Amino acid sequence: MCVYERMKELGIKLPKPPVPMGVYFPAKQFGEKFIYVSGQGPVVNGNALYKGKVGKELSLEDGQKAAYACMLNILGILEEKIKDLNKVKSVVKILGFVASAEDFFDQPKVINAASQLLVDIFGEDIGKASRSAVGTNVLPGNIPVEIEALFEIE
């Protein structure tokens, strides 16, 4: 099934890609068929949906919603870059940082919300990626989650 039909069924609408917050490209293609999408936060129309640390100011559920919003931004950027998300051959790797309270240990559950979105849209074989999920003390603009992604395209 076409990626866009799945997205329609799931009620997923990609956001306008966020403006870079510094000297970088939102995405860069290399080796012809690989694309790195720069680290994205849960930013909508220039504003962070959530601020603070998961396990402190924010709950696990907040963190998951933030991770989901990060991945929507990644997909919005990717679509702008390659025009058609059906060209995605594989979501190769995602790296997720979660601004975390010292006693918050569920970073994988936070990032799962982003990973699940990929599986829902692209299916298991293509959408499920290799992954690292780690904590950190602080992220840019006090966002709770930042995710980057490596894609292979056809």
Added chain:
Amino acid sequence: MCVYERMKELGIKLPKPPVPMGVYFPAKQFGEKFIYVSGQGPVVNGNALYKGKVGKELSLEDGQKAAYACMLNILGILEEKIKDLNKVKSVVKILGFVASAEDFFDQPKVINAASQLLVDIFGEDIGKASRSAVGTNVLPGNIPVEIEALFEIE
């Protein structure tokens, strides 16, 4: 010399690959000859060998043993994926996160234990990788070390 002869000489036995702690593949192959192995902790049979931060609850030596255990898991996953570790052409890159006390600055010494294992098994040219080793305030499940790795295979 064959990788498995070296491992036998060194008394290294690969663990059963750990079950993923979330929505990701333990490893994903891309561009035909590259494989990303997802971030691994010092987990054996589902239990973390060590918990806490290096320089606080844990010593440098504990951290090194944890890093070594992370790399064993990476190699166990890689073997399950490619069946024969002699196919490894290069350990390209490793990224190591060390949950660290504020005044612990020896992250490279921690990750060295994982890097040295690769050199011991694969030899310097193949096994020595490019690398980043960084600190962080907290990792999933309160593990002290998480390492991901990029391999090139033949």
Added chain:
Amino acid sequence: MCVYERMKELGIKLPKPPVPMGVYFPAKQFGEKFIYVSGQGPVVNGNALYKGKVGKELSLEDGQKAAYACMLNILGILEEKIKDLNKVKSVVKILGFVASAEDFFDQPKVINAASQLLVDIFGEDIGKASRSAVGTNVLPGNIPVEIEALFEIE
């Protein structure tokens, strides 16, 4: 224009590549045309130019100077590896870690100093990379910034 003419105009002189602080190669080539340069700190002649966290012991400006020094080291290593920086086809991706006070949220501005150096030397198309910039509580040797980079060469 030749990369070295640009560097001369800008008064940029590459440093002698730093000695690795552990069991890793400063850079590793893979897939023929890709090179990962290992995480570099603001180290000159074996000494850290800056120590501490940005937003605590160090100002934003200190952090930017540190990020610039990290990138000079990366370029020094890359030149030693490929001999001629004109071979750089693309700076694909940089990942920057900023040791940060809990209330310092300007990691992208810190890493911009490294990213801008790449744009100045290689021009926008080649030098501007995809990027993630994140905070952390502590880095090796108490350095404030560590940056790794992925290059594509011709």
